[in-house]
Amino acid sequence: MSIKVTPLSDALGAEISGVDLTTPLDPETAKAINEAWLEHLVIVIRGQILSDEDQVRFGGYFGPIGDYLRPGTLRSTAMKERHRSVMFVSNIVENGEPIGTLPDGEMMFHTDTGYAQNPHKATTLYAVELPGSGGHTIFSNQYAVHDALPDALRQTLAGRDAKNAYEFGTMIKTKQRYDAPETATAIHPIFRPHSETGRMTVYVNELMTEEIVGLPEAESRAALDEVFALQREPRFLYEHVWQLGDLVMWDNRCTLHARTDFPRDQRRLLRRITVEDSAGATA
Ligand SMILES: [Fe+2]
Structure with missing residues (x-):
């Protein structure tokens, strides 16, 4: 199989054509797709008719398939029957119960x-x-944001960590401070090297990042707001307009994504499977 790679914007993203993901890929094709993905950060493969297993097999070319990380209580009855890593991003309600998560409306960069x-x-x-x-889905290139940071902001952030917290199901930050005991938190370096390319990225986002560790609150807030504004600048973005049968894979280490609003009375269903960072685990 020989693939064709067509860039989708100046910032990031490429369409890959010439692949059928309903059958196993030969190692050369999987390698070529991986290289295109590392170069373009987001890849789009259109016109696919994929089962859960097809999507799981595709993810497996890039690393171990990730477990669904949300608390079990947030997994709908319908989803408990599916592959352990499948998550539905959907606003559909069946038998009075939402089948997925993150149902309606706009979603902040994360x-x-x-x-x-x-x-x-x-x-x-x-x-x-x-x-x-x-x-x-709008994607933002965090290698490019890193490289474009103004000097003063770069100095404020250098060598610092930030705390990420996420209240499951939240699409827009409503609380200045997380307070629920089930909130998952982690501290990561703000300048975080990509585990495969080694390139430096900016690893904060407006949905999950609460604070810069060790900075007074006002200074932390001001610096984060400046980064978030930069991350939203059109020069760093690719906006993906979905078509049925699109499979999109993005790199969470060096991109952010956000969602634009859509009519609440219309159905939307996307199937999500993630891939673990085995290089990051041993780094
Ligand atoms: Fe997301």
Whole structure:
């Protein structure tokens, strides 16, 4: 199989064509896709008809499949029957119970599982049902944000850690301080090297990052707000407009993603499977 790689924006993202993910990939093709992904950070493979198992097999070319990290109580009855790592991102309600998580509306920039000690390196998302408009996924390139930091801000952040906290199911930060005992938290370096490329990234995000460790609160808030504003600048972004059958895989180590709003009365269903960062675990 020979693949074609077509960049989707100046900032990040590429479409890969010439692959059928319903059958196993030969090692050369899997390697070529991995290289394209490390270079472009987000890859889009369109027109696929994928079962849970097809998506799990695809994720497995890049590392161990990640376990679904949310507390078990947040897993719907429908999902308990599926592969252990499958999560539905959906607003659909069946028999009075939501089948998935993160249902409606806009979602702030974040990186998946950034509240964990060893966050999952990749997320794959497959489009099963889509609304007539909106619900796009916007990606931001954190290598480029790192390289564009103003000197004063870079000096404030250098050598510091930030605390990430995430209240499961929250799409927009509503509390200035997390307080629920079930909130997962982790401390990560703000300048965090990518576990495979070694390139430096900015690893804070407006949904999960609560504070810069060791800075007075006002100074921490001001520095984070400056970074968040930079992360939203159009020069660092690619906006993905979903089509049915799209499989998208992004690199959580060097990108953030956000979601645009969409009509609440329309169904949206995407199937998510993540990949663990085995290099990060041993680093
Ligand atoms: Fe996400």
